[in-house]
Amino acid sequence: MTGRHLCRPCHNREKAKGLGKYICQRCHLVIDEQPLMFRSDAYHPDHFNCTHCGKELTAEARELKGELYCLPCHDKMGVPICGACRRPIEGRVVNALGKQWHVEHFVCAKCEKPFLGHRHYEKKGLAYCETHYNQLFGDVCYNCSHVIEGDVVSALNKAWCVGCFSCSTCNSKLTLKNKFVEFDMKPVCKRCYEKFPLELKKRLKKLSELTSRKAQPKAADLNSA
Numbered sequence: 001m002t003g004r005h006l007c008r009p010c011h012n013r014e015k016a017k018g019l020g021k022y023i024c025q026r027c028h029l030v031i032d033e034q035p036l037m038f039r040s041d042a043y044h045p046d047h048f049n050c051t052h053c054g055k056e057l058t059a060e061a062r063e064l065k066g067e068l069y070c071l072p073c074h075d076k077m078g079v080p081i082c083g084a085c086r087r088p089i090e091g092r093v094v095n096a097l098g099k100q101w102h103v104e105h106f107v108c109a110k111c112e113k114p115f116l117g118h119r120h121y122e123k124k125g126l127a128y129c130e131t132h133y134n135q136l137f138g139d140v141c142y143n144c145s146h147v148i149e150g151d152v153v154s155a156l157n158k159a160w161c162v163g164c165f166s167c168s169t170c171n172s173k174l175t176l177k178n179k180f181v182e183f184d185m186k187p188v189c190k191r192c193y194e195k196f197p198l199e200l201k202k203r204l205k206k207l208s209e210l211t212s213r214k215a216q217p218k219a220a221d222l223n224s225a
Contacts, residue, residue, distance in 0.1 A: 004101055007020055009033075009135045018216060022042035023042065023044060023062060024042060024044045024047055025144040026043055026047035026068075027041055027044065027047055027049070029044075030080075031043075031044055033045070036048045037062060038057075039063070039066075047191050048061075048068070048212040049068075049071050050068065050073055051067040051068055051069055051073075052069055052070075053073050054071040055070050057070055058070075060108065062074035062079075062081070062087075062088060063087065063088065064077070064088045064090075064093065065090070066077055068101050074088075075076050080100040082100065082101050082102045082104035082105050083097070083099030083100060083101050084101060084106070084107075085102065085105055087102075089101070089132075091103075094106040094115075096113060096120065096122075096127060097122060097125060097126075097127060103116065103117075104116075104203075106127065107127075108120070108127065108128050108132055109126040109128055109132075110128055110129070110132035111129060111131075111134075113129065113131055115127070115129065120190065121133035123137055129163060131153070134147040134148075134149060135147060135199075139159040140159065141160050141164050142158040142160055142164075143160055143161065143164035143165075144161060146161070148160075148161050148191050150162060152164060153165040153176065155176060156182050156185065156186075156187060158185075159178065165187065166187070167180070167182070167187060167188055167189035167209045168183070168186035168187060168188055168190070169188055169190055169192040170189065170191070170192050172189055172191075178190075180193075181193045181204060181208075183196075184203065199207075
């Protein structure tokens with residue numbers, strides 16, 4: 001049987017392994033008593049203290065470059081803490097939502113994919129990718145029922161895709177600069193409206209006047225106030 005020459009730390013690790021015990025991450029010696037565990041690492045209870053001030057540490061200990069610090073000492077060092085994993089950020093920092101993040105930990109609240117520098121959208125303290133922001137909070141077109149990804153046409157108290165805002169009778173495209181009339185909750189161009197039966201046009205006109213009258217008292221109240 002050939003012998004092996006081991007350095008002190010390796011010798012201690014082999015010894016601990018044979019005894020079924022842990023190695024202290026601070027002094028690298030075998031822990032004979034009950035170890036104190038922190039993030040899967042073992043310590044002698046009296047060695048689990050702040051590298052800077054020497055105070056005994058708690059579960060709020062912070063690790064930086066292999067050393068442990070209490071929260072006050074760590075904060076004085078000005079090292080940013082990731083808003084997701086609560087660990088120090090030693091490389092590139094993402095500033096968003098009033099917090100700081102590891103690049104790989106700043107993710108969409110819905111699909112959890114990292115943004116990696118791509119644009120994000122904020123809502124109620126959470127960040128979303130464009131796809132899921134639109135799915136959850138975007139305007140839905142009254143005509144096609146899809147989320148509107150581009151410009152939104154707001155008309156007749158509804159939202160429309162630019163390409164979907166058209167005359168419901170002849171399908172000619174409309175803009176807000178065109179004259180149109182609401183019929184059956186949809187727009188009708190002036191040309192198609194002129195072809196409507198006289199009785200129908202009278203009813204629509206009456207309905208329009210009634211709607212205008214209902215809105216006027218509110219405006220008057222605001223002015224008097």
